[in-house]
Amino acid sequence: MRNRAVVLRHFPAGVPGEGDFEIVDALMPDIAPGQIGVRTRFISLDPYVRGVISGRHLGHRLGLGEVIVGGTVGEVMASNDARFAIGDWVLGSGGWQSFWAESSTTLRRLDLKLAPPSSALGVLGMPGLTAYAGLIYLGLPKIGDTVVVSAAAGPVGATVGQLAKRAGCRAIGIVGSTEKARLITEQFGFDAAINYKTESLSTALAAACPRKVDVYFDNVGGATLEAVLQQLNLRARVVLCGLMTQYNQAERPSGPNLGPVIGARAELKGLVVYDHFDKLTHWTALAAELINNGTLRYQEDLSHGIESAPSAFVRLMRGENVGKALVALS
């Protein structure tokens, strides 16, 4: 057994390229007292990692030569804690490598009867919790509201739209391809999809939201946020979750004019999912139930082998993935 890892080779300028990463042989991790050794089965690829690389993500910054960070799911290979047995499936933070060691206090054991293990990195895990906590606790959707979400085919956006439907709302998704537009309307039950690459956002939004926008769950910022702010209903809630449009920019760009926020008496609320981990157990159980009864669906964008992680991440940063971006290791 040998460990293979993906490390940072260059700080990317703009959208990362595969050459900014390097695949290296790494030592098998030491398994200290209280730690568990895990063989990686799935690596989560997430947009926030771009912020970690550039030092913008809540103070973390990755150094050159360091293993790229990320959530991971795997099988226990060695255990220094009796509560974890060889063969258990666990969720942790191994990063982009084929083996990792982690304290038993931060690992979470997965119940495979509940849902497939990879879903712990997507709809049952951090992206799903982001959607649930942001929509329900910040967005405060009410029956009859119109809920708009950007990056709507991603694991956060797709869950936001389906939960909005479940809460009795009209769900509109903004996406970047016809394939994603079809996915969210045909598979995820959105009432309408807007392809911002081929349609005028303002015109399409006005058509899709005849009663304007009560909740906007923003994963992108930029021109999309600016356009939606101009269609807010009185007392609308805007959940600020991500700024995909600026993750690859060296300088932080300016933002939207806030005049429409005053006119609508709207609220813009910053969301950081870490604040909502108290709701994770509840969400995991609820999501599993909804998945098993067929009312919550999810899509995964699987790449295979640790060597595919850089190219899959580049695709994610270009918005070319469809569904939750994962690397599967055999």
Next chain:
Amino acid sequence: MRNRAVVLRHFPAGVPGEGDFEIVDALMPDIAPGQIGVRTRFISLDPYVRGVISGRHLGHRLGLGEVIVGGTVGEVMASNDARFAIGDWVLGSGGWQSFWAESSTTLRRLDLKLAPPSSALGVLGMPGLTAYAGLIYLGLPKIGDTVVVSAAAGPVGATVGQLAKRAGCRAIGIVGSTEKARLITEQFGFDAAINYKTESLSTALAAACPRKVDVYFDNVGGATLEAVLQQLNLRARVVLCGLMTQYNQAERPSGPNLGPVIGARAELKGLVVYDHFDKLTHWTALAAELINNGTLRYQEDLSHGIESAPSAFVRLMRGENVGKALVALS
């Protein structure tokens, strides 16, 4: 008796000039059934009027030749409603003219024992209510919080700072002159003043707010808003009240980068004072009590004669007024 009025002569390009207004002889107003005829004593000059002129204020737009809108205080000259007697002082919406007629249902009688009548246009009236409702109901100040307000020497800002002090907070005001800085620290009890014209906002804010910013009451937008957002505490509240920096611009400029709002899990809340008129009676009584016991102060910037209204408004739009801008008519 003849009525004199100020009407709109040109739609201003940028900061209005006196030549954009014209002083004309107007007919004495007809006093219809149910209406009251009033001789104007004080005219309120307000920044929102710039938005009415350019059609940006909640859908209102002033036409050429129309009397400029504004709150007014005056003495009843003729009454078609027994509840108003000749000589009563009233608050209404007469605009920039020396006589007006208004329905008795929208006029409010003033109690001169409570406070001087001009204060009904300032601290006891709409600007004071703006400060009170915005700070207390949207800003949610807690003991020990740091409250920052821009345009701090104006009638809204000065009241925000004094109410913040009363709520047990640290109050920091951003102003545009040393005279205003002195006014708010020496007369209004602010803990510190920052002159954005002579100091680096970011450096001065960091120095004045060692525990960062919990509540920011924004009257200006622009670079000031951008700078304060970068110093927000976790769960800070930002009250979006005005956009003085853009009222004179033809195009709506872009706004602040919202990354720091996410990082701070902050909330930005649009404030329109009209939503809070249910609190006006309470505020008027409270403000009068605070004024009479010396814990709430206010400053008026008085011009004299209807002919002075255009130049006083131009001074207001340039930030050259100190205190609530009023025109006094004899």
